Amino acid sequence: MEVMNLKNLKVKFARLEKDISQTELARRVGVTRQTIGMIEAGDYNPTLKLCIAICKELDKTLNDLFWEEE
Amino acid sequence: MKKGLDERQRQLVDRIGAHSFCVMFLTGAAVILAQLIGLGNFQAVAGETVVFLAGGLVYLIGCLKNGIWEKSGKNMTRGQAFLFSVICSGFFSVFYGMAIARKAAQDVNVAKYVVAFFIGISALCFVSLQIMGKIAQMRREKQEKKYSE
Numbered sequence: 753m754e755v756m757n758l759k760n761l762k763v764k765f766a767r768l769e770k771d772i773s774q775t776e777l778a779r780r781v782g783v784t785r786q787t788i789g790m791i792e793a794g795d796y797n798p799t800l801k802l803c804i805a806i807c808k809e810l811d812k813t814l815n816d817l818f819w820e821e822e
Numbered sequence: 823m824k825k826g827l828d829e830r831q832r833q834l835v836d837r838i839g840a841h842s843f844c845v846m847f848l849t850g851a852a853v854i855l856a857q858l859i860g861l862g863n864f865q866a867v868a869g870e871t872v873v874f875l876a877g878g879l880v881y882l883i884g885c886l887k888n889g890i891w892e893k894s895g896k897n898m899t900r901g902q903a904f905l906f907s908v909i910c911s912g913f914f915s916v917f918y919g920m921a922i923a924r925k926a927a928q929d930v931n932v933a934k935y936v937v938a939f940f941i942g943i944s945a946l947c948f949v950s951l952q953i954m955g956k957i958a959q960m961r962r963e964k965q966e967k968k969y970s971e
Contacts, residue, residue: 783828796830 759794762817766810767792781805843877850874858921886954889962897955907947915940 767777767788774792778785781802790796791806798806803818810817827835854867854874861867885891892898898906919936926932 784831787828787830790830799829802829 760792760817762812763788763806763810764792766812766817770810772809777806777809780809843881847874847877847881850877855917859917859924882954886957887961889958889965891955891958897959898951900952903948903951903955907944907951910947911940911944914943 767774772780774788775785778788781788782805783802787796787798791798803814807814807817850870850873854870857867857870858864915936918939919932922935923932
């Protein structure tokens with residue numbers, strides 16, 4: 753599936769903007785660091801609940817981080 | 823640090839569990855058939871049969887309760903159910919024939935028993951498929967009503 757293999761660089765950049773490591777973000781949203789890594793690499797599609805949790809931690813909206821541009 | 827498994831790991835474990843069940847189920851079926859043909863003794867496969875039936879029933883009931891029957895989401899047509907029943911019954915009739923031929927006396931005509939088995943199992947399979955399809959459909963309709971706008 754093409755969508756699943758697209759890297760989520762928006763999440764990565766938003767995380768780096770906030771100067772948060774993958775480990776720290778994972779701790780705050782309640783998942784493992786590998787899961788955050790896989791989301792950023794495009795290898796895992798998080799549930800809506802997890803997407804919202806990540807957005808809250810990074811002060812972004814769902815559109816900012818998870819909307820696919822054409 | 824999160825304690826326990828996160829959502830991705832839980833999904834992964836669920837997928838692993840499903841694959842493992844599939845392997846156990848198919849292996850169980852193969853072992854039961856092989857032992858029946860080899861030994862022709864139903865008591866010898868009683869234990870495996872109980873385990874096989876338990877797992878199969880739990881899976882079947884779980885799917886039916888949630889209105890899941892066909893991968894396509896629709897019920898089998900009568901023609902498809904008939905064809906499926908005949909093919910499955912034919913497959914198992916071969917094994918049945920092999921199992922009883924080993925135990926039968928020389929002058930016994932096992933063919934009539936195999937034909938009776940084939941017809942009986944075909945009918946049972948067809949009726950079961952129709953009933954289960956109907957149950958799944960009723961459950962789907964109930965869910966549709968529950969979550970309607």
